[in-house]
Amino acid sequence: MRAVGLFDGKIIEVDEPVIRIEDRGYQFGDGVYDAWVAINGKHFLRKEHLDRLERSCNLIGIKPCYTRREVEEFTDKMLQESGIDFGIIYLQWTRGWQSPRSHIIGKDVKPLISGMAFPLNPYPEEFFTKGVKTIFYPDERHLMCHIKTLNLLGSVRGKNAAAEADAYEVLFVREMNNGSFVTECSLSNCFAVKNGVIYTAPNGKYILPGITRGVIIDLAKNLGYKLVEEFQTPDFFRNADEIFITNATAVMPNTVLDGKPVGDGKVGPVTKALIAEYQKLIDKVCY
Known part of the structure; x- marks a missing residue:
């Protein structure tokens, strides 16, 4: 290879x-x-x-x-x-x-x-069994996040801030007219789970319409989960039962945010169910 x-x-x-x-x-x-x-x-x-x-x-x-x-x-x-x-x-x-x-x-x-x-080297198994760490980081990118352009300085700065904090990713926080809201990650989309309901930012100029994001939304609906596409505050994510992030390479549990456990600090049942369904799709297409 x-x-x-x-x-x-x-x-x-x-x-x-x-x-x-x-x-x-x-x-x-x-x-x-x-x-x-x-x-x-x-x-x-x-x-x-x-x-x-x-x-x-x-x-x-x-x-x-x-x-x-x-x-x-x-x-x-x-x-x-x-x-x-x-x-x-x-x-x-x-x-x-x-x-x-x-x-x-x-x-x-x-x-x-x-x-x-x-x-690529496969992700360590503990990323999926124990989850990964994230930190909040200011979203200072342009207003064309829905276009996958070569202008990636904001994402580069965010991803490096995560690395310096020994974290896997950042959760971008953007200041809007009506407050501060979580948008996405440096190279991933993010989801929060509260009381069995899945929340994620809506498509628009503040996020990339992730391919894996779209697949996970469909899988979640097929499993019967309620899904809300609305911006949520950093406090909402701090108090979430589960957080997971998605990109082209994986659906990843996020169990530590800004140094504190998400929910009980373990990979939650909704995240586990979606990872399993996503793996079934991979098996169907690639094996």
Whole structure:
């Protein structure tokens, strides 16, 4: 197993120098990306992630120069060449390179696709049996969180703040006109459970419409849980019975928040049930 790259439709070595200094993605963050997990050597939820990548392109006016089928073939080649069993498939579209550098987009700029496939080590089992730690962190990102853009400084700062606090993730807290509310995490969505009801922030400009988030919402409803998509305060999360977070790689129990136990400090029954249902879906698709 090894990491491989993709540049303009061609498989390359990941350390091969190919980026032009005048690429707008490199200089302005003018681009979008998406990523999904490969499990047992198979794409998991690729269609949904590529759908979102196309939506992101549309929202910022990038017109891909390859067809959907061609993009799928690129990702198949990356997966095959890498030989990964468990890993990440990453794709990004930049608006392309433009000379001379200008904030104003040139008329003849051609979008550029690039990406990589790389292996991942499985999460430690205790992450799922004992849960992970999170901290609150101010959400100072832009108002385009619903678009998966290359502008990730706020998320980078949040994730590094979590690492410095020996935590797995941050729960972003955004100041709004009517108070402070939890939005999402640096690279995950978050859910709180209180009295058997599941709460999560609504789709909109403050959060990314996570693919795993959507799957978990459907699974929760199928299991008969009531689900409320409304912003909740930090105190609501502090007093939750359970918290869990979702991203492309996992559904993760969160049992410690800001150094204090969530609920009884153990992985709760709702979280356990959803992890089990999510694993059933993985087994159905990838095994």
